[in-house]
Amino acid sequence: MRRRKPKSSRSPPAVTTVVIMRLYIADAAPNSLKAVANLEAICKDYLGDSFKLEVIDVLEFPLRALADGILVTPSLAKLSPAPVAKIIGNLSDRSNVLSALGIKQ
Amino acid sequence: MSATKSKPLERNQRGERVANGRILRLVKSGPELQALESGQVDAVLDAATGTAYLLPDAQRALSAAGGQIANSLLAALPREDYQSLLAELEPVPLTSGEVLYEPGERIRHVYFPNDGQVSVLMVVADGKALEVGLVGREGLVGIPLALGAEASPVRAQVQGSGSALRMKAASFREALARSLPLQRELYRYAYAKLVQARQTAACNRFHPVEARLARCLLTTRDRVRSDQFHLTHEFLALTLGIRRVGVTNAATALQQRKLISYHRGNIQILDRKGLKGASCGCYEILRNLAS
Numbered sequence: 001m002r003r004r005k006p007k008s009s010r011s012p013p014a015v016t017t018v019v020i021m022r023l024y025i026a027d028a029a030p031n032s033l034k035a036v037a038n039l040e041a042i043c044k045d046y047l048g049d050s051f052k053l054e055v056i057d058v059l060e061f062p063l064r065a066l067a068d069g070i071l072v073t074p075s076l077a078k079l080s081p082a083p084v085a086k087i088i089g090n091l092s093d094r095s096n097v098l099s100a101l102g103i104k105q
Numbered sequence: 106m107s108a109t110k111s112k113p114l115e116r117n118q119r120g121e122r123v124a125n126g127r128i129l130r131l132v133k134s135g136p137e138l139q140a141l142e143s144g145q146v147d148a149v150l151d152a153a154t155g156t157a158y159l160l161p162d163a164q165r166a167l168s169a170a171g172g173q174i175a176n177s178l179l180a181a182l183p184r185e186d187y188q189s190l191l192a193e194l195e196p197v198p199l200t201s202g203e204v205l206y207e208p209g210e211r212i213r214h215v216y217f218p219n220d221g222q223v224s225v226l227m228v229v230a231d232g233k234a235l236e237v238g239l240v241g242r243e244g245l246v247g248i249p250l251a252l253g254a255e256a257s258p259v260r261a262q263v264q265g266s267g268s269a270l271r272m273k274a275a276s277f278r279e280a281l282a283r284s285l286p287l288q289r290e291l292y293r294y295a296y297a298k299l300v301q302a303r304q305t306a307a308c309n310r311f312h313p314v315e316a317r318l319a320r321c322l323l324t325t326r327d328r329v330r331s332d333q334f335h336l337t338h339e340f341l342a343l344t345l346g347i348r349r350v351g352v353t354n355a356a357t358a359l360q361q362r363k364l365i366s367y368h369r370g371n372i373q374i375l376d377r378k379g380l381k382g383a384s385c386g387c388y389e390i391l392r393n394l395a396s
Contacts, residue, residue, distance in 0.1 A: 025147070026147040026148035026157065026159060026163055029147035029148065029159065029162075029163035030147070030162065030163065030330070031144075031145050031146060031147045031163070032147050032163075058148055058150060058157045059148065059157050059159075062150055062155055062156060062157040063155050065150055065157070066150050066152050066155065070150060071137045071149065071150055072137045072140060072141060072146045072148065072149050072150065073146065073147050073148045073150075073157070074145075074146075074147065086136075087136075088136040088137050088139070088140040088145075088146075089136070089139075089140035089143070089145035089146070090145045090331075090333075092145075092331075092333050093333070093373075
């Protein structure tokens with residue numbers, strides 16, 4: 001299990017609430033790598049320092065993912081602020097991800 | 106990664122995934138099934154066994170990252186031939202838009218892409234260009250060198266970012282002279298590219314733009330292994346040898362038939378079977394040649 005520290009952004013964050021997310025991946029498989037890269041770009045562009053991201057490798061922790069209701073990877077769970085949301089896939093549809101995270105474009 | 110907790114899906118004698126039924130039972134509907142069908146899933150979790158099952162593409166990619174060879178030409182070489190090349194192969198990034206060769210320019214390096222795509226463009230006198238080939242992990246950029254030419258007749262420009270292993274021209278010529286398997290692979294590849302170019306020339310002459318656009322999107326889909334990708338209007342116009350407005354019209358027609366969604370270069374294939382139906386028969390022919 002890896003924890004990523006928020007990176008500082010050059011532009012001011014569009015939100016001030018801290019967004020707490022959990023990303024479920026399968027090691028360095030292609031869609032998992034894409035999901036990490038896409039999410040990092042979104043965090044940098046929209047969240048600045050206002051996020052906490054936990055990355056869970058389901059190949060190492062399958063039971064943890066199952067307990068969280070995850071069926072496939074990559075999956076992103078937004079835990080806070082409410083409402084919770086789940087986004088499935090490599091997060092390449094940016095507008096869909098932003099909408100699920102409650103970020104206004 | 107825990108070896109006991111991750112299992113690749115098995116295949117039956119016809120190469121089909123025997124665990125397909127398992128996946129469909131686990132992933133019945135909703136966004137999970139949608140993501141699975143659009144090739145965006147790496148692994149499926151089975152609550153009954155507490156196991157993560159890797160999909161074959163993910164399994165292959167992880168094996169490749171573990172020391173196997175991504176480029177198909179290099180992967181096809183006997184181990185000792187490949188190892189003799191290793192010292193001369195230099196990993197380099199491929200950045201979208203980067204020009205590797207201009208027409209008439211001396212070839213200084215050849216490139217074996219690991220991923221990403223390099224577009225091969227024929228530039229005519231008035232500066233207009235037409236894509237006459239595309240090289241990905243299955244091939245080599247710099248084939249003229251293998252056929253005895255020193256200069257590139259075409260522009261080679263990176264169209265999809267990735268990485269490659271490159272080799273200096275002099276080292277490549279020496280390697281080619283001493284390795285019969287490398288010669289065999291490169292000549293086979295050069296022949297396939299020649300047939301592809303002939304097929305594409307006929308396709309460009311006789312088939313309607315909409316069918317050619319469908320063919321181009323399906324080919325790109327096979328290369329990037331995803332139903333979602335980015336292709337600019339400009340690039341598609343180069344590929345199809347038409348004006349941008351022609352791309353717009355053809356893409357709109359495919360969109361109206363709900364085969365694709367297309368917005369500012371972001372393409373999603375919504376109905377792969379339908380898109381195959383809309384493309385010309387050249388897609389299957391080129392696909393078979395590529396494999």
